[in-house]
Amino acid sequence: MIPDSGVAALAVVLLLLLIALRTPIFVALAVSGIAGLIGLDGLSGVELVPLSLVAQLQNYALVAAPLYILLGEVLAVSGLGRDLFGAAYRWFNRVPGGLGASAVGSSTVFGAMSGVSISSVAVIGRMAVPEMLARGYAPAFASGSVAASGALAMLIPPSLMFILYSSVTGVSIAELFAGGLIPGLLLAALMIVYVVLRAKVSPAQAPRVDERFTWRERLSALIKISPALVLIVLVLGSIYTGFATPTEAAAVGALAAFAVTGWVYRKLGWANLRTVFVSTAHVTASILAIVGAAFVFTQMLVAARIPDAVSTFVVGLDISPYLVIAAIMLVLVLLGCLVDAASLLLVVTPILVPAIEGLGFDPLWFGVLLVINLEMAVITPPVGLNLYTLKSVVPGLDLADIFRGILPFLAIEAGMLALVTAAPALATWLPGLIS
Amino acid sequence: APANAKGGGKRTVATYLPSSYGDLYPGIEMFNKAAAERSGGRLALDLYDSGSLLGAEQLLPGLLSGVADVIFQTSSYVSSTYPVLGAMELPFVTEDYGKLRRAIEPGQPQFDLVNENLARKGVRILGGMPTTFEYLWTVDKPIRRPEDVRGLRLRVAGEIEGETVKALGGAPVTMGSAEVYQALEKNTIDGLVSYIGTVVSRDLQKIVKYGTAGHFGAYTVDAYCRSDWYEQQHPAVRRALDAAGKTLYHEGTAHMVKVHTEEYLPKVKAAGVELVEPEGAGMEAFRKAIAPVHADWKRRLGARTAAQALESIRNA
Amino acid sequence: MSALNSLRKYVLACALALAVVAMAVVGLMMLTITYDVIVRYALAAPTDWAYPLNAAGLLAATSLAVPYFYAKGQHISMDLVHRALPSGLRRAADLVTAAATLFLGLVLAVTAFRSMAVAIKGGLTGAGTFSIPLWVPDAVLFTSGVLLAVVAVLFPPGTAEDVAEAEHPPGEAPSTGEAPGDAPATAAPSEGAPARGEGRAAPGTGEGETRS
Numbered sequence: 010m011i012p013d014s015g016v017a018a019l020a021v022v023l024l025l026l027l028i029a030l031r032t033p034i035f036v037a038l039a040v041s042g043i044a045g046l047i048g049l050d051g052l053s054g055v056e057l058v059p060l061s062l063v064a065q066l067q068n069y070a071l072v073a074a075p076l077y078i079l080l081g082e083v084l085a086v087s088g089l090g091r092d093l094f095g096a097a098y099r100w101f102n103r104v105p106g107g108l109g110a111s112a113v114g115s116s117t118v119f120g121a122m123s124g125v126s127i128s129s130v131a132v133i134g135r136m137a138v139p140e141m142l143a144r145g146y147a148p149a150f151a152s153g154s155v156a157a158s159g160a161l162a163m164l165i166p167p168s169l170m171f172i173l174y175s176s177v178t179g180v181s182i183a184e185l186f187a188g189g190l191i192p193g194l195l196l197a198a199l200m201i202v203y204v205v206l207r208a209k210v211s212p213a214q215a216p217r218v219d220e221r222f223t224w225r226e227r228l229s230a231l232i233k234i235s236p237a238l239v240l241i242v243l244v245l246g247s248i249y250t251g252f253a254t255p256t257e258a259a260a261v262g263a264l265a266a267f268a269v270t271g272w273v274y275r276k277l278g279w280a281n282l283r284t285v286f287v288s289t290a291h292v293t294a295s296i297l298a299i300v301g302a303a304f305v306f307t308q309m310l311v312a313a314r315i316p317d318a319v320s321t322f323v324v325g326l327d328i329s330p331y332l333v334i335a336a337i338m339l340v341l342v343l344l345g346c347l348v349d350a351a352s353l354l355l356v357v358t359p360i361l362v363p364a365i366e367g368l369g370f371d372p373l374w375f376g377v378l379l380v381i382n383l384e385m386a387v388i389t390p391p392v393g394l395n396l397y398t399l400k401s402v403v404p405g406l407d408l409a410d411i412f413r414g415i416l417p418f419l420a421i422e423a424g425m426l427a428l429v430t431a432a433p434a435l436a437t438w439l440p441g442l443i444s
Numbered sequence: 445a446p447a448n449a450k451g452g453g454k455r456t457v458a459t460y461l462p463s464s465y466g467d468l469y470p471g472i473e474m475f476n477k478a479a480a481e482r483s484g485g486r487l488a489l490d491l492y493d494s495g496s497l498l499g500a501e502q503l504l505p506g507l508l509s510g511v512a513d514v515i516f517q518t519s520s521y522v523s524s525t526y527p528v529l530g531a532m533e534l535p536f537v538t539e540d541y542g543k544l545r546r547a548i549e550p551g552q553p554q555f556d557l558v559n560e561n562l563a564r565k566g567v568r569i570l571g572g573m574p575t576t577f578e579y580l581w582t583v584d585k586p587i588r589r590p591e592d593v594r595g596l597r598l599r600v601a602g603e604i605e606g607e608t609v610k611a612l613g614g615a616p617v618t619m620g621s622a623e624v625y626q627a628l629e630k631n632t633i634d635g636l637v638s639y640i641g642t643v644v645s646r647d648l649q650k651i652v653k654y655g656t657a658g659h660f661g662a663y664t665v666d667a668y669c670r671s672d673w674y675e676q677q678h679p680a681v682r683r684a685l686d687a688a689g690k691t692l693y694h695e696g697t698a699h700m701v702k703v704h705t706e707e708y709l710p711k712v713k714a715a716g717v718e719l720v721e722p723e724g725a726g727m728e729a730f731r732k733a734i735a736p737v738h739a740d741w742k743r744r745l746g747a748r749t750a751a752q753a754l755e756s757i758r759n760a
Numbered sequence: 761m762s763a764l765n766s767l768r769k770y771v772l773a774c775a776l777a778l779a780v781v782a783m784a785v786v787g788l789m790m791l792t793i794t795y796d797v798i799v800r801y802a803l804a805a806p807t808d809w810a811y812p813l814n815a816a817g818l819l820a821a822t823s824l825a826v827p828y829f830y831a832k833g834q835h836i837s838m839d840l841v842h843r844a845l846p847s848g849l850r851r852a853a854d855l856v857t858a859a860a861t862l863f864l865g866l867v868l869a870v871t872a873f874r875s876m877a878v879a880i881k882g883g884l885t886g887a888g889t890f891s892i893p894l895w896v897p898d899a900v901l902f903t904s905g906v907l908l909a910v911v912a913v914l915f916p917p918g919t920a921e922d923v924a925e926a927e928h929p930p931g932e933a934p935s936t937g938e939a940p941g942d943a944p945a946t947a948a949p950s951e952g953a954p955a956r957g958e959g960r961a962a963p964g965t966g967e968g969e970t971r972s
């Protein structure tokens with residue numbers, strides 16, 4: 010008779026094997042979870058499958074997920090991304106690496122409307138990268154700034170990853186959103202600083218552009234992006250004024266994005282509507298299928314009492330809790346190289362959070378750390394969704410250049426991870442202020 | 445079910461309640477301990493709490509499909525399915541908590557009536573803890589008369605609570621419990637209907653300013669199993685389960701009441717929450733206003749059973 | 761061959777129909793939640809149906825679209841190892857994927873059916889003043905499970921492109937609801953980027969911008 014922990018270990022092996030064979034992740038998670046349940050309890054174990062799926066996919070906090078995805082897809086067809094980049098460029102054109110700084114700046118603002126990093130990369134990358142290449146920027150430098158800053162959408166509210174984390178832990182979405190804001194903006198600032206310094210030190214990477222804009226042009230560019238500011242104020246404003254809960258703000262924001270796209274940009278023809286809804290259904294089904302399947306898998310781990318065992322083990326360790334955190338972060342970075350962000354979050358959260366709480370840490374703070382970690386996961390090769398997204402919207406780029414260009418930004422993310430670990434207030438001060 | 449197929453009489457027990465519910469959780473532990481002790485080693489209960497195996501909405505379906513053998517569930521989640529449980533939840537069904545508490549003692553008419561009713565659905569109640577009364581908690585203004593509820597958005601968790609708010613002229617709002625604090629603070633909702641345990645476990649006393657004390661409903665937190673499963677157990681195991689149900693009712697409830705009166709209520713008052721206690725004519729107005737809730741419930745349950753239930757509570 | 765392909769065509773049309781329902785559900789979620797927020801804010805009269813209906817809607821929006829995107833080969837997957845395999849092993853890996861998906865579809869169909877039977881027999885219903893019978897979400901899962909099992913058999917990895925090519929001669933744009941994410945996805949593999957799923961990364965965003 011195999012012990013429960015052995016069954017769980019075999020299920021993990023099956024999971025990795027299926028993933029390696031290119032089985033869709035949701036199938037791999039669900040099938041290895043079901044196999045584990047059968048190993049633990051025989052055929053009666055599978056009765057848990059529909060219950061787990063219903064429990065997880067009727068979780069009201071997750072209602073926000075398809076709606077934030079819809080919001081991002083509507084904005085993507087609007088042309089707002091182009092205006093954002095244009096406005097940023099009119100303000101950053103005189104600084105070294107101005108186009109790169111503009112890409113980071115416009116990704117930051119786009120990230121404050123979109124909850125998914127890939128739409129940010131696709132929208133900004135499509136315009137910014139060809140522009141930079143045309144002005145003689147090094148391909149690695151150009152692609153790195155876009156792929157990395159696109160990930161900011163996960164940390165800057167609204168954020169699908171925080172919604173998923175809340176659905177597993179019950180930590181308030183509004184507090185998580187607030188917790189991600191300061192680290193997100195700090196990261197954006199650090200990225201801009203890096204881009205500017207690098208361009209100054211080695212101008213060959215990013216040749217100076219001589220284009221000049223009048224203040225009048227700069228101001229009119231700002232006015233042109235006012236719909237973006239209206240949307241940000243509407244979504245975050247309705248959350249923090251109490252007009253709507255974070256879940257509901259997603260619906261209000263999506264409808265407002267439709268209004269902006271239809272009335273201001275005149276881009277809501279049938280073709281675009283179809284694009285918007287097909288993509289929304291596609292991303293929703295891809296991600297939430299993983300959410301449901303990951304729940305089946307983690308329920309199997311729960312049935313085998315794995316989270317309890319991990320928690321007991323970690324709490325019983327006779328070492329500094331911060332060493333534990335550092336070890337966890339290191340493992341997550343390594344896993345993040347190989348696993349996509351949503352699956353990673355959904356599988357590790359139920360296992361790690363009891364241990365984190367057992368060590369006396371704040372699950373809100375850990376959620377922010379986890380999402381910074383996932384920011385690295387989406388830009389680390391070999392499996393980094395943002396890298397391939399950029400490649401798919403700018404097919405002329407060489408993947409090797411993209412991989413090389415991302416390295417300095419990985420160092421910046423790692424620095425932020427250390428910073429938030431050392432100074433938890435960066436993540437917890439703002440949430441404390443709002444509640 | 446995680447433990448079904450394993451030997452050694454191991455049974456799977458599930459609840460959505462986390463151990464942080466200092467009023468209710470000890471009752472569950474008392475049940476498990478009593479069951480294990482009384483069975484003379486035939487019964488070992490393997491508890492999955494905090495919804496780790498089955499969430500609140502999945503407990504009953506999970507019990508019926510054999511994922512869990514015993515569940516602990518709050519009546520508000522299941523009384524839409526089993527209206528007979530609603531008798532204990534009705535607002536102002538009695539204004540004497542002692543009476544409500546006595547009514548549901550295992551072996552008393554109300555308890556037997558519930559079990560007769562549930563047996564037809566294949567479910568058995570082993571025992572339960574009747575909670576203290578639910579109050580109306582508000583942030584901006586106190587509720588002194590039914591008219592004060594008009595236009596207020598109050599968070600509710602079950603059907604009878606929702607109908608109570610509607611009958612008083614307010615609007616019931618459903619939202620996840622993780623969002624309640626924020627929603628109260630930002631005036632997304634104006635208040636909530638709940639017993640004091642919900643308030644303290646979510647730290648809501650820091651944000652609500654008024655509590656209107658009256659019998660605006662109550663829950664029972666009960667232990668259930670399937671009736672066919674119960675029949676299949678060894679007689680000693682059945683006796684142990686019944687004894688554990690009685691322990692839950694007697695000792696679990698006593699503990700809960702003690703925590704509410706000695707710990708939670710002082711905590712809520714110390715946080716500056718003003719308790720509004722309508723008297724005489726004031727309370728009569730509330731009683732009158734909620735009459736439709738009773739009528740709807742009787743219609744759902746059937747007049748005869750409803751009358752039996754009300755009488756058994758009245759006579760307790 | 762043509763019989764199989766016409767069967768595939770009909771099954772794909774079924775899967776697409778369910779996916780279209782899923783899309784409509786997302787649109788309705790947006791409208792009904794906004795309506796609920798507005799009436800709660802302006803009239804202090806929130807609905808009691810928006811919450812339970814939209815919770816159930818989430819399950820529908822997800823599970824009804826899953827079989828269609830499986831048939832189209834557009835779920836997230838990692839082809840790191842797969843693309844390094846010799847073609848014989850690659851085909852074996854695809855068979856494992858098809859078998860795993862068939863297994864999942866069957867488990868889902870059978871267990872959801874049993875759960876549905878329990879819910880109907882027990883008259884189980886959600887809590888609240890507006891409550892949905894618990895067999896409804898089970899029925900949605902049952903439908904998805906059956907269809908997932910069918911597409912697992914009819915559309916093993918790689919077939920979606922073949923069918924599309926058979927239906928539309930090269931050069932002609934496919935006209936039946938293909939996700940716009942397709943284009944970048946098929947452009948990538950020659951460069952060694954993960955083909956399935958990874959390309960999904962740019963859903964819609966691509967086409968939208970070029971059209972605008």
Ligand code: NA
Nearest residue numbers: 120162165167
């Ligand atoms: Na964001």
Ligand code: NA
Nearest residue numbers: 345346386392
């Ligand atoms: Na990665």
